[in-house]
């Protein structure tokens with residue numbers, strides 16, 4: 001568990017972090033959002049002491065981090081940044097093995113770990129282990145960056161806009177992979193982004209910041225339902241909020257059991273785990289009011305428009 | 316690297332080294348040729364000291380000076396790029412760039428009133444002058460490293476020394492050796508002027524030739540100094556390529 005109590009960081013006259021109170025539980029996916037310069041990166045970097053906090057208490061598992069050995073602390077915390085920070089003079093495998101080596105793992109264990117991580121991030125060992133960072137695409141480099149952050153098997157992972165510079169498709173692939181990995185290995189994640197859709201998609205807790213202060217801290221659904229003020233509502237996309245909310249809900253939650261009406265034969269198909277936002281988009285596109293719901297190849301139900309709009313609607 | 320490749324790689328420095336070696340031993344054999352160049356003189360081959368001795372002495376002076384300037388230059392540049400030495404960065408940067416505008420002869424001229432005549436003041440002057448390109452290039456090399464790299468190095472839990480040796484030095488190596496190369500090449504030429512203040516160098520025949528109007532002497536000194544400079548320069552050029560870390564997997 002990471003706990004910040006009244007944590008403040010001053011750079012000269014700027015308050016980059018202003019009396020931050022934040023509690024991030026084990027296994028939580030916490031996403032910091034806010035406009036540029038609001039103190040997201042500063043807050044993140046204070047957790048691994050790249051930036052020392054000016055005042056307040058910052059504890060990990062109950063221990064004030066300024067009391068801990070700086071290097072030991074950082075080896076226990078994975079860190080990935082937007083520009084990847086991969087060492088250009090080291091091949092991929094050597095880059096990933098950095099923290100395990102610092103931790104003094106045996107050569108055999110290090111190699112095994114590198115193989116395991118490359119596989120986890122869908123980078124075939126034979127193809128990528130010996131490449132240099134300059135030979136990777138942006139998305140591949142980001143994957144290696146994430147693998148490197150995970151290498152020492154840290155309990156905590158800090159990520160500062162790790163997918164910021166990628167095209168939407170690669171970005172979405174990596175987001176899905178991160179979610180898959182998080183479900184599998186259950187780290188505590190602190191993630192910075194200024195993309196609200198990314199935050200809504202990934203987070204279990206969203207922390208909205210503005211000018212060094214925390215404005216609101218809530219789950220994605222709660223945030224959409226009750227934004228604390230106009231600033232948060234604005235950040236959530238104003239009028240688009242309804243769509244964003246639909247993006248969080250799965251078709252499975254609203255679909256109705258078979259048999260449907262006779263006209264169903266003509267209806268377009270959608271997958272069970274897709275979002276209501278996707279369902280709505282398909283309906284708009286095909287100008288229809290119902291969809292057939294599939295799980296894989298088998299038809300499992302149907303979804304009428306009214307059910308997207310209201311959960312308690314019965315056709 | 317295969318033997319053949321290695322030979323090709325070091326071929327040019329080897330070639331210049333051979334030329335230098337042959338010239339050092341073989342110049343006296345060209346007496347007839349030099350008699351054409353300096354007809355009026357009874358003696359046309361410089362013989363107060365053997366060329367081998369002059370070359371050895373010259374190398375010793377430049378080598379010692381290089382050793383001093385490399386260690387001092389690296390140490391001071393590394394110091395001012397650490398958090399605890401950052402206050403001295405502007406001072407050192409300014410001195411390093413100002414020093415570059417100073418002509419090498421003036422450095423020697425200033426050394427005499429301070430240190431007297433002989434080899435010692437020459438070494439001092441050479442190492443001071445040679446310090447500047449090394450400091451400057453080391454600073455440039457370290458500052459040219461992407462700050463995000465250093466941040467992630469620290470963020471991963473590398474100690475300051477590990478960051479220095481495993482990240483900063485390898486990535487700056489190319490530029491640093493470039494500075495050493497400039498420093499040594501300039502000093503090979505400058506050391507010759509050391510003859511005017513009483514050091515024994517390849518400048519001796521040149522000075523003596525100039526004083527007596529003996530063009531043959533001047534030419535002999537100049538040939539050897541020139542060959543020494545190209546040999547050293549091409550050696551360091553190869554060293555520069557050799558220490559630069561590879562950044563791709565192509566062979």
Ligand SMILES: Nc1ncnc2c1ncn2[C@@H]1O[C@H](COP(=O)(O)OP(=O)(O)OP(=O)(O)O)[C@@H](O)[C@H]1O
Pocket residue numbers: 011014015016034035036037038039040041042043194
């Ligand atoms: N090393 C520093 N020295 C001085 N001021 C700094 C430093 N780092 C950050 N700041 C200031 O602190 C404030 C917060 O910066 P921070 O990098 O945390 O913002 P951010 O939320 O990450 O922004 P972005 O989305 O643009 O990355 C800014 O006003 C910035 O100018």
Ligand SMILES: [Mg+2]
Pocket residue numbers: 040041042160
């Ligand atoms: Mg930032």
